[in-house]
Amino acid sequence: MQAKEILKNMKPYKPGKQIEEVKEEYGLDRIVKLASNENPFGFSSQVKEQLPALINQLEKYPDGYSAALRKKLAGILNVKEEQLIFGNGSDEVVQIICRTFLEAGANTVMATPTFPQYRHNALIEGAEVREVSLQDGHHHVEAMLEQIDERTRVLWLCTPNNPTGVHMTASEVRHVLSSVPPHVLVVIDEAYYEYMDAEDRFESLEVLNEYENLIILRTFSKAYGLAGLRIGYGVASQEIIQTLEPAREPFNTSTIAQAAAILALDDQSFITESTASNRKSKQELFKFLDDHGIGYYPSQANFVLVHLPISGDEMFEHLLSKGFIVRSGEALGLPNSIRLTIGKEEDMQVIQAEIKEKLQSVTS
Ligand SMILES: Cc1ncc(COP(=O)(O)O)c(C=O)c1O
Incomplete structure (x- = not known):
């Protein structure tokens, strides 16, 4: 073997x-x-109360398209339903991105230390990982941009960054987005989005339609408290989502996770x-x-x-x-x-x- x-x-x-x-x-x-x-x-207590009702029909496969959750979330985020991809945690969306865009001969740029699954999945796909040390807990934006070349496929921004908790300011993210060449997918991982309150934080969804090479990752694992159910998502242009979809397992998010996420969204x-x-x-x-x-x-x-x-x-x-x-x-x-x-x-x-x-x- x-x-x-x-x-x-x-x-x-x-x-x-x-x-x-x-x-x-x-x-x-x-x-x-x-x-x-x-x-x-x-x-949410609403999820807890309604959980017993969610165990019906477990003999059936889940809705592989997560249609009800998709509709609900698209309405809340004010995006088209076709602009969403769901994963078994945002971990899985990271994996899908790597399966889709990375291979031997390609490289990917990220900070270090940052969320380790970017590196892990990129290596499995055979890509070169270019890591740029944080500066005082911050992404070193200029040094990261310098690492980009014609073989770069994905740039990872984790904001707030795990493990430092430091966020990127709106002007920093805008600078990156306007400097990155269009052949590079920019991933903005916002697993901790709901906790942010800094005035200079970046509202990524507001610029989603300005950049064709942007995907935003969010999750129900942190503020929504559903880590044990494993559900997260990506938001991007319809083209990016269409490109990613074939790399997604057909029934990757469970019936219970989809239903719980809908109930959790209702309890703001x-x-x-x-x-x-x-x-x-x-x-x-x-x-x-x-x-x-x-x-x-x-x-x-x-x-x-x-x-x-x-x-x-x-x-x-x-x-x-x-x-x-x-x-x-x-x-x-x-x-x-x-x-x-x-x-x-x-x-x-x-x-x-x-x-x-x-x-x-x-x-x-
Ligand atoms: C920055 C970041 N991204 C993604 C994840 C993955 O979260 P999940 O797969 O539970 O959605 C985590 C979890 O710790 C994280 O810290």
Whole structure:
């Protein structure tokens, strides 16, 4: 048997620690997971109430075209139904883009560190990956543009960027869009869109019709709290969507996920309330970090990358022993840091105290 050469050097995605695993290992009753940027408030109660009704007709394949969700979302986003593609999470839309546009001899440009699935899927397709180091947590736009040549097929912009949480300003994104040659597809990954409130943020949908080489990715996994159902989407010109569609599995999103997404879209008060609470807790975290001289990136997402005077692994282990699962920066390509999802207010207060205690114990 002979697998693709590139796969010999690749490792499967290593998910964050699971709650049950940590409970058992540390003999703890309660674990708070702040590692995967999930919504600590769960998801809309309307989805929860109607979930039992959604299990009807599971013997049938789902609607492969997601017609009802498509109609609903197109209306909300004010785009044509043909401008949408749905995926088993936006992860799958990333994979579909790579399957469609990348191959040996082509290259793709992205920041580093950024969301790792761009690189992972590009490598599997045999493309050259050109990574440009972030500058202070920001995409280094000029250096990224310099990497583009006639073999570049896809440019990835992650805003706010995972794992730094830093967003690209409207003028930065506009500059990229007007500088990139038309043969390059620009992907703007907005997985954390609903959390953004910066005045200079880019409203990508407003320019969708101006650029034929643009696709926007969004998801129901973060603010909508439906990560376990796996549903995300891309919005682009009809031509781009038509080009991508043959690379999509025919029944890639489930009946339940499609129905839950419709119900979740109907409950915008859940989004308003949980993002407002998130912003408040994030501001309190920023204040705590400022008060204690701890550095961080100014995040526009539902997580914060905190800089530490010790290794991220050491802080990760300490917090784990206290019942908090976070992401160590070492695992994300940013040593001496942790990435912390913003949780419920009461949990944030406890984790802040634990961070403080750990840092006092190593500096005293
Ligand atoms: C920037 C970014 N894009 C995409 C995803 C994938 O999300 P999903 O596949 O759950 O839609 C994530 C998940 O963490 C992310 O951080």
